[in-house]
Amino acid sequence: MAWSPDDMADLVEAVSRAPSVHNSRPWELTLHGRAAVLRENRVELLRHDPGGRDQRISCGTALTNLELAVRGLGWRAQVDLHAGSGEVSGSVTAGARAEPSSRELRWARAMPQRHSYRQRFDPTPLPERLRRVVRDATRGARTGARWIGSDAEALSTARMLGYAARVFRANADYSRELAGWRSPVGEELRRVSGGLHGLSAVGLAAADSDLPDDDAVAERIREEAVLLIGTRGDRPDDHVRAGQAVERAWLAATSAGLAASVTTQPLHLGVVRVALAKRLGTPLIPQVLMRFGYPPGSV
Ligand SMILES: Cc1cc2nc3c(=O)[nH]c(=O)nc-3n(C[C@H](O)[C@H](O)[C@H](O)COP(=O)(O)O)c2cc1C
Structure with missing residues (x-):
């Protein structure tokens, strides 16, 4: 079994919604079989981030979105991280059929609404x-x-x-x-x-x-x-x-x-x-x- 075109569109969309440093989206997504692989793509290393820390944090946000998208499609999601001496990568592999939890669904639905808000908040404190x-x-x-x-x-x-x-x-x-x-x-x-x-x-x-x-x-x-x-x-x-x-x-x-x-x-x-x-x-x-x-x- 392989991803359907609709599945692929959902996965690509979810990853594109992830926050990243300067919105640089420093990753590359490949979809094959039942796996989705996200590789760090350090073509444009930012001077203020010489060690690539922010780029790797950005890859992590995209990996969470990818996992939630696979769960949203109704598959178990096996997440693996690979970090050697070079660039890091993460993969999400779809397993057996499994309905997402209500929390996973809420989070998946929040992906398109999430954005950076840099101005003042309402003074009401968080409960x-x-x-x-x-x-x-x-x-x-x-x-x-x-x-x-x-x-x-x-x-x-x-x-x-x-x-x-x-x-x-x-x-x-x-x-x-x-x-x-x-x-x-x-x-x-x-x-x-x-x-x-x-x-x-x-x-x-x-x-x-x-x-x-x-x-x-x-x-x-x-x-x-x-x-x-x-x-x-x-x-x-x-x-x-x-x-x-x-x-x-x-x-x-x-x-x-x-x-x-x-x-x-x-x-x-x-x-x-x-x-x-x-x-x-x-x-x-x-x-x-x-x-x-x-x-x-x-x-
Ligand atoms: C690792 C990382 C570092 C970031 N650093 C800053 C920051 O220092 N200041 C800031 O205002 N936004 C920062 N951002 C937010 C990004 O600018 C923002 O996610 C990106 O421009 C996309 O916009 P959005 O979050 O509204 O979708 C950072 C995001 C990530 C993932």
């Missing part, structure tokens, strides 16, 4: 129940997450982000890359970045960015629900797993009516990853920061 749902969606054998909770944690996080933003702002090569990013997403990011505040602004710092001070960022972190997603190791396959966790959390949030955006740039600095984990007292290696909230007018 504890939803915080649990979103955090639990990140759980895997080597992944997990924790909310940035107390005032002290918000301030420590803000200081780390401020430090990273100043390092990136002083990096002329990085700023040139952001400025030269001529895709529609790059245009959009440049257009909105002047109006961004708090975490979103710090996550996209370039030479001309007007950085908010640490106290203002800390206040924004306290107002918004900020989740740190991390992994138990820092191998290439861990980056893919982080991406899988990001997309599960994002789809869980979207299906509950929440909006979100992600930031990884500050966590590219090893010193920031180590210091943040230490200050938050978490054994996880920080990979991604996500902010969640209600879109204005939705509550």
